[in-house]
Amino acid sequence: MKKGTRAMTKTVLVTGGAGFIGSHLCEMYLKEGYKTICYDNFVSGKKENIEHLLNHENFHLKEADICDEAALEEVFEAYKPNIINHHAAQKSVPYSVENPLYDLHENLEGLLKIIACIKKYPIETFVFISSGGALSSMLEEGEQSSEDDKPQLISPYAITKFAGEQYIKLYAKELDFNFMILRYANVYGPRQVPDGESGVIPIFLNNIFAKKESVLMAFPDMPKGCTRDYVNVSDVVEANRLGTEHPINELVNIGSGKEEAILDIYEMILEVFQEDVPIRITGPRKGDIKRSVLAISRAGKLLDWKPKMSLRAGLENLKEFELDKQSFSKQI
Ligand SMILES: NC(=O)c1ccc[n+]([C@@H]2O[C@H](COP(=O)([O-])OP(=O)(O)OC[C@H]3O[C@@H](n4cnc5c(N)ncnc54)[C@H](O)[C@@H]3O)[C@@H](O)[C@H]2O)c1
Numbered sequence: 001m002k003k004g005t006r007a008m009t010k011t012v013l014v015t016g017g018a019g020f021i022g023s024h025l026c027e028m029y030l031k032e033g034y035k036t037i038c039y040d041n042f043v044s045g046k047k048e049n050i051e052h053l054l055n056h057e058n059f060h061l062k063e064a065d066i067c068d069e070a071a072l073e074e075v076f077e078a079y080k081p082n083i084i085n086h087h088a089a090q091k092s093v094p095y096s097v098e099n100p101l102y103d104l105h106e107n108l109e110g111l112l113k114i115i116a117c118i119k120k121y122p123i124e125t126f127v128f129i130s131s132g133g134a135l136s137s138m139l140e141e142g143e144q145s146s147e148d149d150k151p152q153l154i155s156p157y158a159i160t161k162f163a164g165e166q167y168i169k170l171y172a173k174e175l176d177f178n179f180m181i182l183r184y185a186n187v188y189g190p191r192q193v194p195d196g197e198s199g200v201i202p203i204f205l206n207n208i209f210a211k212k213e214s215v216l217m218a219f220p221d222m223p224k225g226c227t228r229d230y231v232n233v234s235d236v237v238e239a240n241r242l243g244t245e246h247p248i249n250e251l252v253n254i255g256s257g258k259e260e261a262i263l264d265i266y267e268m269i270l271e272v273f274q275e276d277v278p279i280r281i282t283g284p285r286k287g288d289i290k291r292s293v294l295a296i297s298r299a300g301k302l303l304d305w306k307p308k309m310s311l312r313a314g315l316e317n318l319k320e321f322e323l324d325k326q327s328f329s330k331q332i
Contacts, residue, residue: 185255
């Protein structure tokens with residue numbers, strides 16, 4: 001069957017669909033033939049991320065909060081989605097440390113309000129987004145965090161994402177839907193906003209373009225900064241496509257399986273963008289996990305997924321995107 005026609009009758013509700021990752025997902029779902037409902041309150045999402053989709057006959061935008069029960073119910077009643085892809089969240093570890101109640105409200109109350117709608121309007125599939133970085137186990141040198149390891153749970157964000165996973169498993173049985181839980185590493189790529197820990201690449205890029213010094217918060221025993229696993233948004237989109245088509249009631253890590261120190265990333269960015277701007281190293285930040293790299297073999301085995309874009313190639317792509325953006329904004 002031709003690509004783009006198979007899923008024609010399926011409707012997917014993408015919460016956070018106007019955000020960095022969500023907007024790439026809306027594009028993918030439309031390309032695959034899904035009727036796509038983008039649900040977003042634009043707290044960090046942007047109209048410009050989805051502007052090019054607004055005229056698509058299968059695309060519908062609902063500007064509302066996931067904690068707004070009436071708005072949610074209206075969307076479930078109007079569109080009766082078969083699939084929920086839940087990306088809307090409070091996504092910052094440091095913000096969750098400062099504002100645990102807000103994190104709880106967004107990440108768990110919001111989820112439970114969606115689940116309350118599912119009770120009334122049954123769905124087939126729930127794709128839930130969690131964080132492999134925040135839920136990493138305590139790693140020794142050379143180890144990777146696997147899905148069955150004990151998470152450290154050292155920030156409110158880690159706790160609410162972990163609890164979200166448990167709610168999905170519980171209600172999938174009770175309300176009879178299939179699920180896929182994707183635990184992302186640090187995702188990067190076009191349209192990412194320069195905030196939160198996972199936004200380290202756009203934060204560095206913004207500073208570099210402004211010729212402004214960046215600050216690296218490092219533990220004394222890790223002078224190059226904490227380590228992280230970076231996965232390109234194109235690979236993340238593919239994991240969502242596969243997870244939507246084959247919701248196997250499992251939790252899988254989605255990362256590169258490669259551990260990068262933040263200072264090394266900074267230096268790679270300077271090299272790719274051919275820039276030379278200094279970085280200052282200071283003390284560590286509360287809630288930060290020291291080392292993070294995900295074991296990704298389960299996603300390979302169960303979803304037949306593996307990352308295709310190297311960090312260097314991803315940064316080269318980002319450079320093209322940023323240069324296009326800059327030349328476009330000069331024209332207008
Ligand atoms: N970017 C990463 O590296 C990363 C890593 C692990 C997990 N995640 C998860 O992926 C998801 C998307 O992250 P992102 O990086 O694309 O961030 P983003 O901020 O670009 O996207 C989040 C979107 O959700 C919307 N949103 C937030 N709260 C909402 C609410 N109450 N109601 C309606 N819409 C709301 C925002 O406006 C935004 O469009 C989040 O759940 C995040 O926790 C991201």
